[in-house]
Amino acid sequence: MVELLGSAAWEGRIFSGGWTVGGGQTYPAVEPATGHTLGQVGAASAADVDRAVGLAREAQTAWAATPYDDRAAILRRAADLLEEHHAELEEWAIREAGVPRYWAGTGGPAEEFRQAAALASYPRGQVLPSTQPRLSFTRRVPVGVVGVIAPFNAPVILAARAIGPALAVGNAVVLKPDPRTAICGGLALARVFEEAGLPPGVLHVLPGGSDIGRQLVIHPDVPVIAYTGSASGGRIVAELAAPLLKRVHLELGGNSALIILDDADLELATSAGSAGSFIQAGQVCMASSRHLVSRRLADDYATLLAERAARLQVGNPIESDVAYGPLIDAGARDRVHAIVHDSVAAGARLVAGGEYDDLFYRPTVLADVPQTARAYQEEIFGPVAPVIAFDGLDEAAALAAGTPYGLSLGIVTRDVMAGLMLAERIPVGMVHINDQTIADEAIAPFGGVGLSGNGYRAGGLEANLDAFTETQWITVQQSPGGYPF
Structure with a gap:
């Protein structure tokens, strides 16, 4: 079996319309347990964010028009690849993120993608009563481009639980992983979806620092930001997004x-x-x-x-x-x-x-x-x-x-x-x-209140549908009505 990260093609590169050299300075991925360098990570620049969003917008239209069963098949294939390559991917997570083996497992992220695959065919509208002689209904449509900013502590699953449902309902995604876990929490996922057959331009992975996150948040063509991190970071994201009145999904810290x-x-x-x-x-x-x-x-x-x-x-x-x-x-x-x-x-x-x-x-x-x-x-x-x-x-x-x-x-x-x-x-x-406080399941809505979150819930078909779609109201009449004007 060929290793997903065995080739040097990803080293020193970002994933944006394929593997390409980013405009930022490359930096070493450091193993926290030993201080050893694991590889060189390519970093994005602000111009790379703009380019990625442009490519994502172009690719998203065709992706949204792709039959739901084809989208679901790619997500299921991504889940299969996570499990087929579990030993390799778990070792990268253990070494790069410093996590114990029980925390590095790929089963959770794989289940996130399988649940997302189910979302692709989930009903997306309602027929409404109307006082007029017309058909009145709602439908859910993709938001367009979703920006995902993921943390270091559970880098794979916390990226996967936003990427999966966003893709399932027809969005494109631009992911900024934490720079300390950019390989296991970003570039590895790019390789998974590349192998799974996701069309070019639908997913972008842009390693970098807070400047890249800021550029993603303020970009006018990214209507939804899914951020997981500290309460202080969440405040900054909310403040940056506020002038554009864009939706921000904040999954923040706890006490x-x-x-x-x-x-x-x-x-x-x-x-x-x-x-x-x-x-x-x-x-x-x-x-x-x-x-x-x-x-x-x-x-x-x-x-x-x-x-x-x-x-x-x-x-x-x-x-x-x-x-x-x-x-x-x-x-x-x-x-x-x-x-x-x-x-x-x-x-x-x-x-x-x-x-x-x-x-x-x-x-x-x-x-x-x-x-x-x-x-x-x-x-x-x-x-x-x-x-x-x-x-x-x-x-x-x-x-x-x-x-x-x-x-x-x-x-x-x-x-x-x-x-x-x-x-x-x-x-x-x-x-x-009768349990401690750490628990998570792909089918359960996850999130908090107060400084722990702003009402966003990750997980479960209904919550994920709410998170990554817009609701349209549509009416249809047999012919235009007459108005006294």
Whole structure:
């Protein structure tokens, strides 16, 4: 089997109407676990964005007119290619993004493309009643060119879940991957769709920095932007898009609460809590960022959680099946370390961790975290579990709802109805009873409220249809009516 990325054709190039040299400066793709260079990435310029959007507009008309079953077949072929080349693609993700093997799997992105294939044939309109002697109906039409800006932490699936449905309903796509994961999260997808038979010009992949993202957002011929990233980045995207009144789909960060009620089993609760904070080194928007624990259990919970943290293996994920690998870069590590030690200075008690070796940050547990501490107030995006005690359900609800974020919520209790009733009091986009806060399925609408998102939901046929189409109202009469004018 020929490797998708085995050829040097992609090195130093962008994907825009084929493989071409971009106007930006090439740069090395660096393996965060070792510092080794994996290859040279081609970078786009502002002129490349303009060219790509122009080519995408030209290609989109024919792509939208392509029979739905042909579009679906290409998406299914893309899913098959992800699975056929899973070993190669997973190794690239492990090395370039530093993710553990369980996080690098291609099954999730493949399922996103298969669900998108189903969207291609999904009904797209309604027949409406009318007071006039005419046929009145709605239909969904593609928006045209969709701009996708994807992050580093789950680079393949977070690009795939926008690319797939956007293509399924007849749009063209311009993708700007995170420059730190441009190969596994961008160029690899270009190769997948190239092999799957997607017509030239329908998908463009433009690695680059924030200047490329900015040019994509402000381009007048890109009516929809799908952005996944931080709340601060989302604000910038919204501000740039506002003068053109364009639609922006913002899937942003979180400061998600995991609530441990008084009747919880501590072994099961700390297992969930460990997963919620330490999966993928905590570099997950849905991570369990605040462990709100009934005061009766709080000390024991922190102790058991620290014992679990001490047993976790952290290291190079390409060499062994570790719990997690490195943080993405030194800037991320230094920010996490500053949050931990600023929080200790504010009164939190360090129970485990708080140390690092190069980019490998030990799993960290903080107890007695005051609400003024950075570890309580901010999205940490690192392997840190802050534990906060509460007295009673009213305080638990107030604490959980007491940040501007609203992405995910976990509640651990033997009384599931009490958990559901508590969840009704906390504004979030997703709730998981007797589970931690990290979960995602291609058929489920994913997104948050407040600083976690602006109402966009990724996943599910209805949500994806809403995201990437416009609604037209159409009426048809047998002949023009007569008017007294």
